[in-house]
Amino acid sequence: MKWKFLLPAAIFAAVAVAFAVGLTLDSQRLPSALIDQPVPQFELPPIAAIDDGDPYGGGFSSRNLGGGVALVNVFASWCVPCRVEHPQLMSLARDHGVSIFGINQKDKPEDARAWLERHGDPYRAIGADNDGRVSIDWGVYGVPETFVVDAEGRIRYRHVGPIMERDLTGTLLSMTAELGP
Amino acid sequence: MIAELGHFALILAFVLALVQGSLPLAGAHRHAVGRDDGGWIAFAGPAALGQFVFIALAFVALTALFVGADFSVMVVAANANSQLPLIYKISAVWGHHEGSMVLWVLILALFGLCVAVFGSNLPATFRARALGVQGLISAGFLFFMLLTSNPFARLVPAPADGRDLNPLLQDPGLAFHPPFLYVGYVGFSMAFSFAIAALMEGRVDAAWARWVRPWTLAAWCALTLGIAMGSWWAYYELGWGGFWFWDPVENASLIPWLVGTALLHSAIVVEKRNALKSWTVLLAILAFSFSLIGTFLVRSGVLTSVHAFATDPARGVFILVLLVAVIGGSLVLYALRAPALTGGGLFAPVSREGTLLLNNLLMTAAAATVLLGTLYPLLLDAVGGPKVSVGPPFFNATFLPLMAPMVAVMAVGPFLSWKRGDLAGAFSRLYAVLGLAALVALAVWYFYRGGPVLALVALAAAAWLLFATLAEFADRLGLFCAPWRDSLERARRLPRAAYGMTLAHAGLALVIAGATGASLWREEHIQSSLPGDAVTVGGYEVILEGVRQVEGPNYLADQAQFTVRREGREVTLLEPEKRIYAVSAMPTTEAAIRTTGWGDLYVVLGDASEDDSGAWTTRMFFTPLVVWMWIGSLLMVAGGLLSLSDRRLRVGAPRRRKAKRTSDLEKETA
Numbered sequence: 001m002k003w004k005f006l007l008p009a010a011i012f013a014a015v016a017v018a019f020a021v022g023l024t025l026d027s028q029r030l031p032s033a034l035i036d037q038p039v040p041q042f043e044l045p046p047i048a049a050i051d052d053g054d055p056y057g058g059g060f061s062s063r064n065l066g067g068g069v070a071l072v073n074v075f076a077s078w079c080v081p082c083r084v085e086h087p088q089l090m091s092l093a094r095d096h097g098v099s100i101f102g103i104n105q106k107d108k109p110e111d112a113r114a115w116l117e118r119h120g121d122p123y124r125a126i127g128a129d130n131d132g133r134v135s136i137d138w139g140v141y142g143v144p145e146t147f148v149v150d151a152e153g154r155i156r157y158r159h160v161g162p163i164m165e166r167d168l169t170g171t172l173l174s175m176t177a178e179l180g181p
Numbered sequence: 182m183i184a185e186l187g188h189f190a191l192i193l194a195f196v197l198a199l200v201q202g203s204l205p206l207a208g209a210h211r212h213a214v215g216r217d218d219g220g221w222i223a224f225a226g227p228a229a230l231g232q233f234v235f236i237a238l239a240f241v242a243l244t245a246l247f248v249g250a251d252f253s254v255m256v257v258a259a260n261a262n263s264q265l266p267l268i269y270k271i272s273a274v275w276g277h278h279e280g281s282m283v284l285w286v287l288i289l290a291l292f293g294l295c296v297a298v299f300g301s302n303l304p305a306t307f308r309a310r311a312l313g314v315q316g317l318i319s320a321g322f323l324f325f326m327l328l329t330s331n332p333f334a335r336l337v338p339a340p341a342d343g344r345d346l347n348p349l350l351q352d353p354g355l356a357f358h359p360p361f362l363y364v365g366y367v368g369f370s371m372a373f374s375f376a377i378a379a380l381m382e383g384r385v386d387a388a389w390a391r392w393v394r395p396w397t398l399a400a401w402c403a404l405t406l407g408i409a410m411g412s413w414w415a416y417y418e419l420g421w422g423g424f425w426f427w428d429p430v431e432n433a434s435l436i437p438w439l440v441g442t443a444l445l446h447s448a449i450v451v452e453k454r455n456a457l458k459s460w461t462v463l464l465a466i467l468a469f470s471f472s473l474i475g476t477f478l479v480r481s482g483v484l485t486s487v488h489a490f491a492t493d494p495a496r497g498v499f500i501l502v503l504l505v506a507v508i509g510g511s512l513v514l515y516a517l518r519a520p521a522l523t524g525g526g527l528f529a530p531v532s533r534e535g536t537l538l539l540n541n542l543l544m545t546a547a548a549a550t551v552l553l554g555t556l557y558p559l560l561l562d563a564v565g566g567p568k569v570s571v572g573p574p575f576f577n578a579t580f581l582p583l584m585a586p587m588v589a590v591m592a593v594g595p596f597l598s599w600k601r602g603d604l605a606g607a608f609s610r611l612y613a614v615l616g617l618a619a620l621v622a623l624a625v626w627y628f629y630r631g632g633p634v635l636a637l638v639a640l641a642a643a644a645w646l647l648f649a650t651l652a653e654f655a656d657r658l659g660l661f662c663a664p665w666r667d668s669l670e671r672a673r674r675l676p677r678a679a680y681g682m683t684l685a686h687a688g689l690a691l692v693i694a695g696a697t698g699a700s701l702w703r704e705e706h707i708q709s710s711l712p713g714d715a716v717t718v719g720g721y722e723v724i725l726e727g728v729r730q731v732e733g734p735n736y737l738a739d740q741a742q743f744t745v746r747r748e749g750r751e752v753t754l755l756e757p758e759k760r761i762y763a764v765s766a767m768p769t770t771e772a773a774i775r776t777t778g779w780g781d782l783y784v785v786l787g788d789a790s791e792d793d794s795g796a797w798t799t800r801m802f803f804t805p806l807v808v809w810m811w812i813g814s815l816l817m818v819a820g821g822l823l824s825l826s827d828r829r830l831r832v833g834a835p836r837r838r839k840a841k842r843t844s845d846l847e848k849e850t851a
Contacts, residue, residue: 005459005515005516005519005520006516008463008466008467008512008515008516009509009512009513009515009516012470012508012509012512013509015556016501016504016505016508016509018556018559018560019501019504019559020501
C-alpha cells in the first residue's frame with residue numbers, strides 16, 4: 001500500500017479528534033481580560049426610592065469587595081434567563097452562605113423591587129447600574145453574568161449566561177470553597 | 182394520531198434501510214466470490230422504494246401537523262403560530278433541526294429510488310452495492326433521528342399557541358433555499374455510493390464515470406442554486422448590502438461545492454481518457470464527506486455561527502460517531518483499494534487533462550483553505566489556545582489568489598486538445614481575447630481612477646474568461662470563417678454538454694464581475710435623516726418623504742417612503758420597512774432595492790431617534806453590478822441542467838449508446 005493513499009484517512013482522523021475535543025468544550029466559556037485583575041473601581045447607588053419611600057438597601061461599591069470571597073451577579077427584572085438562575089442564587093446564599101452582590105442593570109426601580117419581592121433577595125447589597133456604565137467596566141457582554149471575586153478583591157472567574165444546577169455543583173461551589181471564606 | 186403514524190413510518194423506514202444496507206451488499210459479495218447470491222441482490226430495489234414511501238409518509242404527516250397547527254407536537258409549538266401564513270407553515274416543516282433532518286433523509290431516499298428506477302443500465306451487483314451503501318447512510322441518519330431528534334415528540338400539556346417561526350426565516354428566499362442546498366448535499370451521496378461500490382468491485386472505468394456524472398451534475402446544479410439563493414437572501418434581508426460573509430455555515434456549503442465542481446471535471450477525464458481514476462474516486466468521497474461535515478458543523482454547536490438556528494451539543498457526539506463511520510470507513514477502504522486502480526491514458530502537462538487537473542488541484546486547495554479558516558478557531562481552542570475568530574481578511578487573502586490562476590487557466594483549457602495540447606496554437610486564437618480583456622481593464626481604470634487595483638485585476642480576469650469562453654464557442658461553430666449555413670449546422674450538431682460548458686463558464690465570469698463590483702466599489706452612506714432630507718448615492722438623489730405604520734399578517738412595521746430622483750427626474754418610490762414580529766418581538770429590516778444593470782440602489786430604514794426629533798437612521802448603498810452575480814449564478818445552473826440533458830448521459834452505458842447511434846444514423850439516411 002502506498003502511503004499517499006493513506007493520507008486522506010490520516011488527515012480526517014486528526015480533524016475528527018479535533019471535533020471530539022471541540023465537543024467537550026463549553027461554547028459559553030468566554031475568557032475575560034479581567035481574570036486575576038483587581039475589580040474595577042465603582043460606586044453604585046441603591047435601587048431608587050418609589051413614592052417617597054426608602055431606597056432599597058445602601059448601594060454597592062468596590063469597597064464592599066475584598067473582605068472575603070464573593071460573587072458579583074449582573075441581573076435585571078427584564079431578563080428571562082435571570083429567572084432561571086435565581087433559585088441557584090437563592091440556594092448559594094441560603095444553604096452555602098456565599099456572599100452575593102448584585103448589579104441591577106438598566107432596570108426600572110419598581111420592576112426591580114417587585115422582582116426581588118416575588119422571587120426572593122439573595123443579595124448582600126445591590127447597586128443600580130442605570131446606564132450600564134459599570135457593567136461595561138466589568139466587561140459584561142449580556143445579562144446575566146456572574147464573577148467570582150477572591151478575598152484580595154481580584155476577579156478569579158467569569159460565568160456567562162444563567163447559572164444552572166450543574167454550574168453550581170460543578171464550578172462555583174468548589175471555587176468559593178477553594179478560595180476560602 | 183397523525184404524529185404517531187409519522188413516527189411509526191420513520192421506524193419502518195429505518196428497518197427497511199437496514200435491509201437495504203445489508204442483504205444486497207452481502208448478496209453482491211457472495212456473487213463476487215462465485216457463490217449463489219440467493220436472490221439477496223434483488224432486495225435492493227424494493228427496499229429503496231419502500232423506504233422512500235415511508236419517509237414520504239412521515240414528511241406528509243409532519244407537513245399536515247404544521248398546516249393543521251397541532252401545537253401538541255413539540256416542533257410545531259416551537260416553530261409555528263396560528264397567525265403564520267400558510268406558505269411559511271409549510272416552509273416551517275424544515276425550518277428547524279428535526280424537520281430539516283426529515284427533509285434530508287427524504288431526499289436521500291428519493292435519490293435511492295431514482296437509482297432503483299433509472300439504474301437498469303447498471304450491472305446488477307454494482308447497483309446492489311451502490312444501493313446498499315445508500316441504505317447504510319440512510320439507516321445511520323434515521324437511527325440518529327429516532328434516538329435524538331424525533332420530530333413527532335408530543336408536548337404535554339399542549340400550549341394554546343406556538344412560539345412562531347424565526348422571523349428571519351419568514352422570507353421566500355430563505356424558505357426555499359434549504360431544500361435546494363439539501364438536494365445538493367445529499368445528491369453527492371450518489372457519487373459517494375458509486376465510488377464505494379466501485380472500490381468494492383475494484384473497477385473504475387469510463388462507464389463508471391458516465392454513471393457518476395449525471396448524479397453529480399444534478400447535485401451540483403441544486404447546490405449552486407441553493408448557495409446563490411442563500412447569498413441573495415443575505416443580500417436583501419440582512420440589510421447591509423453584503424452577499425457573502427464567510428460565515429461557517431456559508432463555508433460549509435461552499436466547500437462541497439468546490440470539491441463537487443472538481444469532481445464534475447475530473448469525471449470527464451476518467452470518461453474520455455481513462456486517467457485520474459483514484460483522484461476522481463477520492464473527490465467523490467470527499468464531496469459527500471464535506472456535505473456531512475457541513476451538516477455536522479451547523480447542528481452540533483461545535484462552531485457558533487449567526488446562521489445556526491438549529492444547534493444542540495447533545496446531538497454532536499452522535500453525529501461525530503456517524504461521521505467517523507461514514508467518512509473514516511470510506512477513506513480506509515480508499516487507502517486499501519485505490520492503489521489497485523491503475524490509470525490508463527497518459528498525458529502531457531500541457532493538454533486538456535493537464536489544465537483540468539491543475540484546476541482540480543487549485544479548487545481542492547481552495548476548499549482546504551476555506552476548511553482550515555472555518556476550523557482554525559476550533560482547532561486552536563481544542564489544543565487550549567485562545568478563542569479567535571477568522572474573518573473575511575483571511576479568506577480574501579487566501580481564497581482569491583487561488584481563484585485567480587484557476588480563472589486564467591479555465592479560459593485556456595477548452596482550447597487545448599486531449600493528451601498533448603498546443604499552447605502556442607491556443608494563444609494564437611486568444612490574442613483578440615487578451616486584447617479585449619486589456620481594453621476592459623483600461624476602461625475600468627479610466628472610469629474608476631483611484632479605485633482598488635484588485636477590482637481592475639478581477640474585472641480583467643472576468644472579461645478574459647467571458648471572451649475566451651465565447652471565442653471557444655465561436656471556434657467550435659466556425660463562426661466568421663465558415664459559411665453561416667455551416668455554422669448553423671454545426672450548432673445543431675453540437676452536444677448539449679458543450680452548450681452547458683459555455684453557459685456555465687460565462688456564468689462564472691459574470692459572477693466574478695458582479696462580486697467584484699458589489700464588494701469593491703460599494704458606496705455606503707449612513708446618516709440621520711429628517712423628512713425632506715436628501716442624500717446623493719451612486720448618482721441618485723434619495724429624499725425621505727415620511728414614515729408611516731403598516732400592519733402585516735403577523736407583524737407591525739414602520740414603512741418609509743423615499744422618492745428617488747436621477748438628474749432631476751423622479752424615477753421611483755422606495756419603501757423600506759422595519760418590522761416587529763408580534764409573537765417573537767424580533768425586529769427585521771426589509772430593504773427596498775432598485776435594480777439596474779449598472780448597480781442596485783439599496784435603502785434601509787434604521788431606528789427612530791430617541792429624542793423625539795422625528796429623525797430616522799437611514800442606510801443607503803449603491804452596489805454596482807450586483808445583479809450580474811445572480812444572473813451569472815442562474816446561467817451556471819442552466820448550463821449544468823443543459824449538460825444534464827445531454828443524450829450521452831441519458832442513454833448511459835457505452836454499449837447502448839452505440840446501438841442508439843446506429844439507429845439514429847439509419848433514421849437520418851432514411
